[in-house]
Amino acid sequence: MSYLALTDADREEMLAAIGVSSVDELFEQVPEGVRLGRELDLPPALGEPELVRHIEELASRNVHTGAELSFLGAGIYDHYVPAVADVVLSRGEFLTAYTPYQPEMSQGVLQAIFEYQTVVCELTGMDVSNASGYDGSTVAADACFVAQHVTGRRKVVLAETLNPQVRQVVKTYAPGFGLEVVEVPQCGGVTNPDELRRAADEAAAVIFQQPNFLGCLEPAPELAEAAADAGALPIAHVDLMSLGVLEAPGAYGCALAIGEGQAAGNWQSYGGPHYGFLAARNDLVRRMPGRIVGETVDLDGRRAFVLTLQTREQHIRREKATSNITTNQTLLAFAGLATLAWLGPAGLREVGETCLALAQYARERIQLEPAFEAQAFKEVAFRTPLAAREVVRRARERGVHPGYALGRDYEGMDDVLLVAVTEKKTADDVDRLAAVLAEVCG
C-alpha cells in the first residue's frame, strides 16, 4: 500500500525541472559515511485489508472493559462518551489541521479552544485556562514551574493522596527546575490540614487531589487555606466529572486547578492520548504554560479569535519561555468540550449524583470493610482478606475485574482494593461484584 501520489511521468518531469537525472542526486549532500546503504529491516508492506486483519487480531487479544465487568479506575474512567464527541473527532478539518498560527485559516479551531477554555474556567472557578497540556501528570509539573517563578521558592509539597503517577512525573521534572519535592503522608485516607501547613513552610506550591486517589473527599477548603497560610500557592488536582456536585477549586481559594480530562469525553485507550487541563487565577496569566486563545476583532470589527500572549511561549521567548510545550492535546480537549456541552449543567450534576449514589451503594453491598471512613465520590477502597492482587486474579477468572490493587503504589496497602464506578454501571453490576468478591474472599 502507498499513500504517495507521483506517477512515473510526474517524476520524470519534476526531475527535469530540477535539472537532475535521479532522486539520488538530491541526496548527494548526505555524506557517504552516514548513509544506510541497505533496505530498512522492516516487515513487508501490507495492503489495507491485510493491515486491518493484522491489527484487529492484536486488538482481539486485549480484554477491554466491554468484555468483562470492570471496576477499574484509579485515574482513568469508563464514563459514557457521547456520539457527538465522535462527530468532532471525525471532521477532517479538525483532525488534519495544526496549531492555529494563521488565524484567518483556523477560526473554527480557535473558537472551539476559546469555548473549551471557558468551560474549564467555569467548572474550576478559575479566570484563565490554557488550550490543554499532555495529561493530568504533566500539567502538575507545569503548575510547579509556574509556582516556582511566581513565589521564588524552591520546594513543592505533594499530598500522598495525589495520584502516584502525577507525583512521579513531578519528581522526574523537579531536578531540572531545581525544586525539592516533599510529600505529606495520608492519614485515614485523607490529608491532615495541620500537617500540610507545617510541610508548606517556604513552599512554592501545594498540590492535593479532590476527590483523592484513594477515592476519598479531602477537606479541600481547609487544605487550600493551610497552603495559603504558608504563602504557598494552593493547587487542586480535580476530576471535571465531579464538578457538577463538588465545589470549584476557585471557590475555596486555589491559585491553580489542574487535572486529567480523560473522564470527560475521551476513551480509555490504554492510557492515551488524553488531555490535561490547567487553569489559573488572573494574576498568573503571564506565567501560564502553553497556548492560550483570546478574543479580538478583525479589520472590519468582526469578532475573531487568535493565539495570544505568545511572548510566554517557546517559539518567541525560546530559553526564557514558561514551558517548552508546542504540540498539545487540542483534539482530545474538543471531545471534552463536546461531551460537557452534551451533558450541560444538569447532565453533569446528574452524572455526579449517580456516581455518589453508586459509590455509597457499593460501600453498603460489598461485604468487605471499607478501608477509609471519608465519603467517596466514585471510588471506594476496601480491605481484602487476602492480597488485593490475588483478589483481582480470582475475580477476573469469574468475568469481573474488581478494581485496582492499591499496594502497587502504597506501602502497607497490599490488602486494599480500589473499586471505581461511573454512570455506566448499575446497581445490578455492583451486586454482581459484591457476589464475586464474597466468593473469592470467602
Place this chain on the structure above:
Amino acid sequence: MSTHEPGQTWPDAPLLFERSRPGRRAGRPPQLDLPVPEVAESLRRSRPPRLPEVSEPELVRHFTALADRTFGVDTGFYPLGSCTMKHNPRVHERLAGLPGFRDLHPYQEDEAAQGALELMWRLQEMLAEIAGLPAVTLQPAAGSQGELTGLMLMRAYFADRGEDRDTIITADTAHGTNPASVTMAGYKLAKVETDARGNLDLDDLRAKVDERTAGLMLTNPSTLGLFDEGIEDVARIFHDAGALLYYDGANLNAVVGISRPGDMGFDIVHYNLHKTFSQPHGGGGPGGGPVAVRETIEPYLPVPRVTRDGESYHLDSGKPKSIGRVRGFAGPFGVFVRSYAFIRAYGPELREMSEAAVLNANYLLAQLRDVYDLPYDRHCMHEFVLSARNLKREHGVTALDVAKRLMDYGIHPPTVYFPLVVPEALMIEPTETEPKERLDEFVAAMRRIAEEAATDPELVRDAPRGRPVRRLDEVRAVKQPVLRYLFEEHPALVPAE
C-alpha cells in the same frame, strides 16, 4: 485555480454559549433509583457551572460550522514548514477505535493486554531500526517532551559517571523548543552559528565545546532544509570531548531509510510520530515523541518499559537507574496504533516516502527560486526556506503579506519568520503525499503573488479577503485580553440557579 471571491460572506458562528437557552439539554445520563448521599456543605458545589444548554442537533451544527471555518490537510495544500502536514490515512482512525484498544484500561493486567503490549513492542523495534539505535521508550507525549526526556537522560548519564557538565549547545537555526527544553532541564544554553553553506560552523563549534559541555541538540536536516554535510566532524568534536549528541527528529521525514541518526553519530533521538509517522495533528495535538538511545543510555530510560519475555509482553518498572516517569502510563497508545499501522503499510519501502518528500520540495524550490530570494543555494531536503526580502525591498510586501494572500488562493501558508537567521522567511514543506497538480497550483499562486506585489501591492497587503475574517487586531488581544466568554455581558443565556 480556485480563489475565493473577495467579500464572500461567511455565515456567523455564534459561540456555544450563545446557542444556549436555560432548560434546554442534549444528553440524559442514567439516573438510578438509589438515594444520593449528601455531600458536606463546604465540599458541595455552591453555584452551578455555566455550561452551555443546547440540544443535540444544535450541538452538531455548531461543530460543523466550526469545522467549516477550519482549514486542514483534508481541505487543501498545507505546506507548513517543519510540521510535516502529510495525509492522515483514514484506516488509522478505524484501527485506533477498535474496542480492544479504545476501551482498554491502562491498568488492565499485562496478560489481558497482550495485543496492545505486542503492538508497542513491535513499534519500538521498528523505530529502533529506523533510528539506528537499539533502545526505545514510547512514553513522551510530543516532540518537545521527547527533547526534555533526552536532556534528562543526559543528566542521569553524566551524574552516574560522576561528571559535572552544565551546558547544551544548540544551533542558531534551532526550533524554539530546543532552548526552552534546555532551560526546563536545568542546563545552560550555548549557541553555535551556521556557516555560509547552511552547515554548523565547525570553528565556532570547536571553540565552544569543552569539558563543561553535556551535549548538542541538532535537527538534521536543519530547519533550513539542508543536511549538515559536516555531521561526521560534528559528532567527532562532541564525542572527543566526552559529550553526547541529541537528534531532534522534527525533520526525520527527509531521511527515513536513507540515513539514520544513530549512523550519523547521534546518541539520543526523538521522533515526532505526528509528523513523520502520520498522526493527525488535531488542530494542535495530540502528538507522540518516542525517544531512542544507545546501549550506554538505555538504563536511564523512563519507566514503564515494554519488554518481551519469550512469547509474552510486559510493562516493566523495575529499572533502578531510570529517570522515572515523564507522563502517565506507557504513553499515548492511540497514537502508537496509528503510527504502527503507517509503518506496516509501507514496510521497507518507507524510503520511498522520504524520496518523494525530497523530490516534491526540490521541485517547488526549482520553480520559485527566480522570484523569491534563496538564502542558501543548494538542493534542499524535505523542505526549504525562501526569503521575501526582495518583495519587501522593492514593493513593501512582506512574508506575512505573501502568507495571507496565499489564503485567497485556497492554500494554507507556509511557516513564516522562521528560522530566525533568514529575514522574511517562508519555510515550505510540501510532504510526500501531494500530487504534482497541487504543487503546480502552489507554484502558480506564489508566482502570481510575486507579480501582484509589483503591480498591485495593496491587494497583497489587504489579503485575505476570502476567509471568514480579515486580518486580526492581535495587539488588542494582548492589551485587553479576553480569554473566556464574558457571561456577565449576556445574562439571559446563563443557566438558572
